[in-house]
Amino acid sequence: MSVSRRRFLTWMGGASLGTAVGQKAYAASNKAFTGYPDSMGVLHDTTLCVGCRRCEEACNKVNDLPAPDVPFKDESVLNQERRTTAEAYTVVNKYADASQPAGVTFRKLQCNHCKEPACASACFVKAFKKTPEGAVVYDASVCVGCRYCMVACPFNIPAYEYEKVLDPKVMKCTMCYPRIKEGKLPGCVEACPVEALTFGKREDLIKIARERIFKYPEKYVDHIYGEYEMGGTNWLYITSTPFAQIGMREDLGTTSAPELTAGALGAVPIVVGLWPVLLTGIWAMTKRKEKISAVEKQQAVNEAVAKAEAEAGEKMAKAMEKAKKDQEAAVKKEVKKALEAAEKAKEEGADEKEEDV
Amino acid sequence: MSDQNVVAKKSFFPPDRSLYTPLNVVCGVILLVGLLLTVMRFTGGLAAVTNLDDNYPWGLWIGFDLMAGVALAAGGYTTSAACYIFGMKRFHSAVRPAILTGFLGYALVVLSLNYDVGRPWRLPYPFIVQRGTTSLLFEVAACVALYLTVLFLEYCPAALEWLGLRKLRNALVKVTMVLTIFGVVLSTLHQSSLGALFLIAPSKLHPLWYSTYIPVYFFISSIIAGLSMVIFEGTLSHKYLHEKMDETYIAEHDGLVIGFAKGASFVMAGYVIIKVIGIAVDNQWHLLATPYGLWYLVELLGFVALPCYLYAVGARDKNLKLIQWTSVIAVLGIILNRLNVCLIAFNWYLPWEKKYIPHWGEVGLTVFMLTIGVLIFKFISTKQPIFYEHPDYKGHH
Amino acid sequence: MEGIFYTLQDFMTHTKGVTYIIMVLALISITAFWRFLSDRDDD
Numbered sequence: 052m053s054v055s056r057r058r059f060l061t062w063m064g065g066a067s068l069g070t071a072v073g074q075k076a077y078a079a080s081n082k083a084f085t086g087y088p089d090s091m092g093v094l095h096d097t098t099l100c101v102g103c104r105r106c107e108e109a110c111n112k113v114n115d116l117p118a119p120d121v122p123f124k125d126e127s128v129l130n131q132e133r134r135t136t137a138e139a140y141t142v143v144n145k146y147a148d149a150s151q152p153a154g155v156t157f158r159k160l161q162c163n164h165c166k167e168p169a170c171a172s173a174c175f176v177k178a179f180k181k182t183p184e185g186a187v188v189y190d191a192s193v194c195v196g197c198r199y200c201m202v203a204c205p206f207n208i209p210a211y212e213y214e215k216v217l218d219p220k221v222m223k224c225t226m227c228y229p230r231i232k233e234g235k236l237p238g239c240v241e242a243c244p245v246e247a248l249t250f251g252k253r254e255d256l257i258k259i260a261r262e263r264i265f266k267y268p269e270k271y272v273d274h275i276y277g278e279y280e281m282g283g284t285n286w287l288y289i290t291s292t293p294f295a296q297i298g299m300r301e302d303l304g305t306t307s308a309p310e311l312t313a314g315a316l317g318a319v320p321i322v323v324g325l326w327p328v329l330l331t332g333i334w335a336m337t338k339r340k341e342k343i344s345a346v347e348k349q350q351a352v353n354e355a356v357a358k359a360e361a362e363a364g365e366k367m368a369k370a371m372e373k374a375k376k377d378q379e380a381a382v383k384k385e386v387k388k389a390l391e392a393a394e395k396a397k398e399e400g401a402d403e404k405e406e407d408v
Numbered sequence: 409m410s411d412q413n414v415v416a417k418k419s420f421f422p423p424d425r426s427l428y429t430p431l432n433v434v435c436g437v438i439l440l441v442g443l444l445l446t447v448m449r450f451t452g453g454l455a456a457v458t459n460l461d462d463n464y465p466w467g468l469w470i471g472f473d474l475m476a477g478v479a480l481a482a483g484g485y486t487t488s489a490a491c492y493i494f495g496m497k498r499f500h501s502a503v504r505p506a507i508l509t510g511f512l513g514y515a516l517v518v519l520s521l522n523y524d525v526g527r528p529w530r531l532p533y534p535f536i537v538q539r540g541t542t543s544l545l546f547e548v549a550a551c552v553a554l555y556l557t558v559l560f561l562e563y564c565p566a567a568l569e570w571l572g573l574r575k576l577r578n579a580l581v582k583v584t585m586v587l588t589i590f591g592v593v594l595s596t597l598h599q600s601s602l603g604a605l606f607l608i609a610p611s612k613l614h615p616l617w618y619s620t621y622i623p624v625y626f627f628i629s630s631i632i633a634g635l636s637m638v639i640f641e642g643t644l645s646h647k648y649l650h651e652k653m654d655e656t657y658i659a660e661h662d663g664l665v666i667g668f669a670k671g672a673s674f675v676m677a678g679y680v681i682i683k684v685i686g687i688a689v690d691n692q693w694h695l696l697a698t699p700y701g702l703w704y705l706v707e708l709l710g711f712v713a714l715p716c717y718l719y720a721v722g723a724r725d726k727n728l729k730l731i732q733w734t735s736v737i738a739v740l741g742i743i744l745n746r747l748n749v750c751l752i753a754f755n756w757y758l759p760w761e762k763k764y765i766p767h768w769g770e771v772g773l774t775v776f777m778l779t780i781g782v783l784i785f786k787f788i789s790t791k792q793p794i795f796y797e798h799p800d801y802k803g804h805h
Numbered sequence: 806m807e808g809i810f811y812t813l814q815d816f817m818t819h820t821k822g823v824t825y826i827i828m829v830l831a832l833i834s835i836t837a838f839w840r841f842l843s844d845r846d847d848d
Contacts, residue, residue: 084813136462167814173608175546176530177538181812193537196526198465199545203608210462211526213455219526282813303611309813312544315604315623316821319547319597323828326593327835330493334585335843337495541821542814550825586836593832 086166090185091231092253092285093240094260095159097297098270099247102129102143102157109242110141110161113227132298135161137210140224141239148292156292158299159239159248162187162208162224163277163284169308170223173203178221185253185285186226194221205281205303226285253285260289282307435779442776445769449523457769463755464764471750472774473520475602476743477513478552479626482634483641484510484559485588485595490671492588501657502664504566504794505645506638511559512784516777518556523773544604551598558591569801570792577801600627606749614753616695616704619686622749628679629742632712635672636738639665643732649789654796662728669731670723672738676716683708700756707748711741 108123110116117138121128129145141161148156168187171179178194181187196219201209212219227237235241240248249256257278264271270291277284280303288299295301448456460467487506490496522528535553540546561580568577603626606613619625642661646653653661687693695701715738722731751764789795810816 084810084816087811134462167812169608171814172542172817173545175534175540175543175549177540177818181814183811193530193533194527195530195533197524197545198460198526199543199605201462201465202605202612205609205611207463211460211465212453213458213460214453215526216451216453217527219453300611306610307813308608309542309817311607311610312542312604313817314620315544315601315607316542316547316817318623319601320824320828320831322596323593324831326596327589327832330489330589330592331839334493334495334589337493341495539822539825540818541825542817590832 084167086253086283087181087183087185090166090183090253090285091226091250092164092185092256092287093226093237094249094251094256094287094289096247096249096260096263097156097158097288097290097292099245100143100157100159101245101247102126102145102155103244104129104143105242105244106159106239106248107139107141107143109238110224111139113230113238114140114225116140129157135208135210135223137212137220137222140222144298146292146297148296151292156290156297158288158290158297160206160208160298161239161286162226163206163286164224164226165281165308166283166285167281167307167309169203169205169281170200170209172308172312173199175199182228184226184228184231186228186231188225188228189221189223191218191220196221203308205300205308253287256287260287263289279305281305282310435783438775438779441772442779445773445776446523448769449773454524454526457767457773459764459767459770461764463758463762464751466750466754467764468751468766468770468774469520469524471747472743473524473777474517475746475750477517477520478599478602479630479633479742479746480637480739481510481513481517482595482599482630483638484513484562484634485591486631486634487638488562488588489592492585493592496667498660499664499667501654501660501795501797502638502642504563505641505789506634507559507562508566508785508788508794509637509641511556511563512781514552514556514559516781518552519780520773520777544601544607548598548601548605551594551601555591555594555598558587558594562587562591566788566792566794569798574800595630596627599630600624602626603749606754609754612755613749614695614700614704614756615690615692616687616701617749617753619690621682621686621689624682625679625686628675628682629745631675632672632679632738633742635668635675636715636735636742639668639672639731639735640739643735645789645795649786649795652790652795656797657795662726665728665731666723666726669719669734672735673716673719673723676712676719676738680708680713680716683712700753703748703752707741707744711737711744715741 104123104126107119111119111123119138129143132144133139133142135142141159143157143159146156146158147154164181164185164187166181168179168181170189171177171181171187175197176193176195178190179187179200180190196211198211198221200221201207201211209221209223211221227235227239230237236250240250249259251259257275260275264273264275271289272291272293274289274294276288276290276294276299277286282305288294290297445457454460458467458469483506487499487503491499491503521531525531531549534540534546534549562584565577565580568574568580600623603622603624606618606622607620610618642665646661687696696705715734718730718734718737721727722734755763793801810819
């Protein structure tokens with residue numbers, strides 16, 4: 052499956068497209084994803100844990116991690132709450148609980164190997180993989196070091212080698228995947244002297260956990276942590292101390308990481324599909340409006356010019372007429388004036404004549 | 409500073425001006441510190457210059473350089489969309505400065521990422537080796553890479569006019585519309601996806617900031633950031649690059665400031681509404697009375713509602729000074745929001761002593777990036793037709 | 806195992822991979838189609 056998909060994704064050709072899409076979509080349609088059948092896990096029963104740190108020691112040895120600052124025999128480190136680091140894939144913490152015989156509860160933490168891992172969902176180079184065996188494994192050979200997996204992990208498990216310059220890696224528990232492949236137990240499980248850790252098929256572990264809770268209802272909190280948290284994990288916990296008291300968040304919900312991002316991821320192709328249509332449409336309308344307004348503007352200009360011309364013509368005609376009239380009037384006036392003058396001259400001439408007489 | 413450096417630098421400045429002005433000295437010091445930090449980062453690893461730890465894998469370089477940087481570089485797509493798609497031609501003279509800022513902003517974001525990721529030479533791996541298609545970061549990376557290319561192509565005409573390559577320039581100008589639409593599509597996607605990165609961590613981000621609407625919040629606030637940055641930058645450019653501006657730019661500038669203020673104000677009003685709806689949908693009212701709730705109100709009321717109102721008053725009264733000061737508040741508001749989501753309200757349940765406080769090296773490198781950005785902007789805008797139209801291409805758009 | 810997805814993660818890796826390819830094709834073809842649609846416009 053992964054081969055044909057990879058080939059498909061490297062765009063080796065359209066020929067595989069038809070078969071790949073048809074076949075897989077059919078196989079996966081209307082299907083709830085229940086995880087790999089028969090995948091393995093570990094059940095951690097905190098009521099049995101004695102805080103001996105043998106699991107930490109075994110983990111350190113199996114994974115070739117650097118020697119710790121405080122030797123594993125020293126239990127004083129349990130006095131402060133620790134988390135997993137690049138040097139320790141697993142740590143045991145001690146929590147006060149007055150109801151316990153010893154007054155304390157120990158809880159081991161490491162990668163919970165989610166059924167739908169947030170780190171795998173977040174990784175943009177597919178450096179994380181959920182294996183059919185149940186382990187979530189990391190491939191350092193492709194890791195870019197963006198550390199989004201660490202942001203995504205709801206259990207704050209992955210750690211980073213910030214000191215390294217050339218080959219910093221994300222560090223986390225592998226459920227001893229290489230050992231599981233060899234048929235061996237994970238290092239911590241093998242080392243546990245009190246069977247606080249049980250390795251087995253996840254389904255069987257849930258049955259065992261239920262049975263213990265059923266048998267000792269007064270001892271156990273009626274909840275298997277990891278059965279549904281964040282879509283379920285392959286590492287499961289039962290305890291007699293409320294989970295919140297032993298540093299385990301009860302507000303994670305049951306929604307798996309890929310479900311949390313599915314909505315936003317689903318919106319992406321819709322935006323790609325429709326935004327260009329919408330934006331081109333708006334642009335085309337804007338352009339059309341501009342064109343129309345340019346045409347209207349031109350028309351308005353033309354009309355105004357024509358009107359002005361017409362008005363000017365009319366004015367001219369009027370002016371001409373007036374001028375003509377004026378001229379006529381002037382001529383008349385002049386003629387009248389001349390006639391009057393002539394008459395006057397005539398009269399004056401007569402007078403003069405009379406005076407001469 | 410070595411002699412060679414001085415000689416190399418001198419050619420950038422007119423000979424009559426002294427090289428040792430206070431501003432140049434400060435810039436020089438910042439650049440030297442930046443180079444020193446670069447050497448430290450790539451010889452001592454991230455631990456040498458950052459306070460990142462296993463609980464805070466993302467620090468200032470992601471919270472500010474990437475998250476805020478990308479938001480503040482949104483001026484490119486908002487301005488070009490307003491001018492070319494929505495036909496607001498009177499904003500045309502603002503497009504080139506906005507595109508240049510966007511291009512430099514994104515280029516520096518990518519440069520910062522080379523410092524932040526563990527093995528930067530593998531940055532192309534998600535595209536050429538294995539595609540993690542379920543990751544929102546894959547989508548962000550793809551969009552940022554493509555959009556950086558789009559911004560480069562959108563910026564190119566200015567450089568080509570300067571170089572006198574008319575044919576190539578005209579060919580690029582012809583596809584302006586395609587580039588603009590691609591730019592808006594890619595921006596919509598990666599601006600929102602930067603917010604969607606946090607959808608996977610509901611247990612880590614404080615419930616007031618975590619919302620299934622967070623991609624929408626990031627996209628809408630990027631529009632506010634883009635418009636506000638154009639106003640803010642215009643103010644600075646006016647002060648320091650005035651002699652490079654042509655009459656059209658200066659004549660259009662006041663109208664642009666008022667128009668963008670009006671736009672930003674209205675978008676902010678919508679943003680406040682959808683933020684309130686987000687609280688109602690998740691029924692988080694009771695959290696407003698907690699310390700984080702008060703901090704949330706400071707962000708929403710002090711850095712969104714207040715500038716929204718001030719922009720409105722400024723636009724009504726045509727009060728440029730008020731608008732310009734408001735743009736500073738709005739820009740700070742966007743930075744605050746991104747820092748809240750990425751750092752402050754992230755891992756909110758952790759006790760104070762476990763919270764992340766940036767190393768001086770992280771702050772230094774961020775300042776280094778900002779300085780590079782400003783210097784390159786100044787260099788390009790004094791040489792190339794950014795604030796003025798090239799005389800050979802007047803009216804050719 | 807061939808053809809069956811056991812985890813939502815694997816299913817989404819596959820389907821999102823296909824959608825990404827479709828998106829690239831969509832952006833190219835919609836641009837070409839718009840040209841086809843409007844290259845006889847007289848303006």
